Amino acid sequence: MVTQSDNDVRGTFYIVATPIGNLDDFTDRAKRVLHEVDYIAAEDTRHSKRLMNHFGIDTKLFALHDHNERDKAAYIASLLSEGKNVALISDAGTPLISDPGYHVVNYLRQEGHKVTPVPGPSALITALCASGLPTDRFSFVGFLPAKSKSRRDEMSSWVPSLGTVVFYESTHRILDCLADLEAVWGDRVQVALARELTKTFETFLSGSVSEIKQILEDDSNQTRGEFVMMVSLPAVEEDHSEALKILKILLKELPVKQAAALAAEITGEKKNALYKQALAMNEE
Structure with a gap:
C-alpha cells in the first residue's frame, strides 16, 4: 500500500454528507469544503445542482454513480495527483451508506491518496x-x-x-x-x-x-x-431451544458450516440462521 508523505502536493478527496431533508442540517464545514474544492462528484448532477444553487456553490460537478464509479476512480486519482481537491456527495445524507463511492475510496486508499470525511446527516x-x-x-x-x-x-x-x-x-x-x-x-x-x-x-x-x-x-x-x-429481534432462550442445544453439541466436534447444516437437517430450522448463530457461538 502506498502512503502519502507530509510534503506530498497531491490533493484531498472529501466525503461530504448533505442534508436528508431539512436544509438547516447542512454543516458550515460541508458548505465551505464544497465551495473550496476544484470538483464535486455527485450521484445525480441534476439533483445536486439544485442544492448547490440554493447555497450559491458553483464548483464544477461531474457524475459518479453505480454504473461508472469503477471507471471514475482512476480519473479522480489523476485529478488528485495534479493537486486538485475533489469532494463526493450523494443525493442525500452520507455517501457510501447504500450509495456509490466504495470502489473509488478503496482505489484511492490503495494508491495512497488522502481521503477525508466531512460528517453530517445519515438516515x-x-x-x-x-x-x-x-x-x-x-x-x-x-x-x-x-x-x-x-x-x-x-x-x-x-x-x-x-x-x-x-x-x-x-x-x-x-x-x-x-x-x-x-x-x-x-x-x-x-x-x-x-x-x-x-x-x-x-x-x-x-x-x-x-x-x-x-x-x-x-x-x-x-x-x-x-x-x-x-x-x-426476539431474544433466544438457549435452554429452551432444541436447535441451539444440538448446534452447541455439534460445534464441539465439527466445523461451523458442517455443524449448522447437520443441525438444520435434524431440527428443520433454517440453515442460514443456524450458521450465523454458530459463528456467534464461536466468537463467544
Whole structure:
C-alpha cells in the first residue's frame, strides 16, 4: 500500500454528507469544503445542482454513480495527483451508506491518496437514535432484495446476535416488505418505521408488524416517502431451544458450516440462521 508523505502536493478527496431533508442540517464545514474544492462528484448532477444553487456553490460537478464509479476512480486519482481537491456527495445524507463511492475510496486508499470525511446527516443513525429500539448493537443491511422469495430468505437468516436490524425501503415495496416480515416472524418482533426524516411529514411508527401494517393499509398517505425500517429481534432462550442445544453439541466436534447444516437437517430450522448463530457461538 502506498502512503502519502507530509510534503506530498497531491490533493484531498472529501466525503461530504448533505442534508436528508431539512436544509438547516447542512454543516458550515460541508458548505465551505464544497465551495473550496476544484470538483464535486455527485450521484445525480441534476439533483445536486439544485442544492448547490440554493447555497450559491458553483464548483464544477461531474457524475459518479453505480454504473461508472469503477471507471471514475482512476480519473479522480489523476485529478488528485495534479493537486486538485475533489469532494463526493450523494443525493442525500452520507455517501457510501447504500450509495456509490466504495470502489473509488478503496482505489484511492490503495494508491495512497488522502481521503477525508466531512460528517453530517445519515438516515440510518437519524432513524435509529429516535426509534425507541435497542441501539447498543445493530446491523445495517442496506436495501433488501426486490423479490419476495429472496426477501423472505434474508429475513429468515436473521438471528438475535445481529441486534436491531436496520434497512431502507421504498414507497412501492413497503407494504409487501411488511407482509413478508409478518410471514417470516409474525408478531415476535418489534418494529419501528421512520418516514420522511427531517422533512415536513416526518413520522415514526412503532409496534408489532401487524399493527404497523394495519396503519399503512388504513392510511395510504403513510406509504408515501422514503423509509427506514428497524426490527428488534426476539431474544433466544438457549435452554429452551432444541436447535441451539444440538448446534452447541455439534460445534464441539465439527466445523461451523458442517455443524449448522447437520443441525438444520435434524431440527428443520433454517440453515442460514443456524450458521450465523454458530459463528456467534464461536466468537463467544
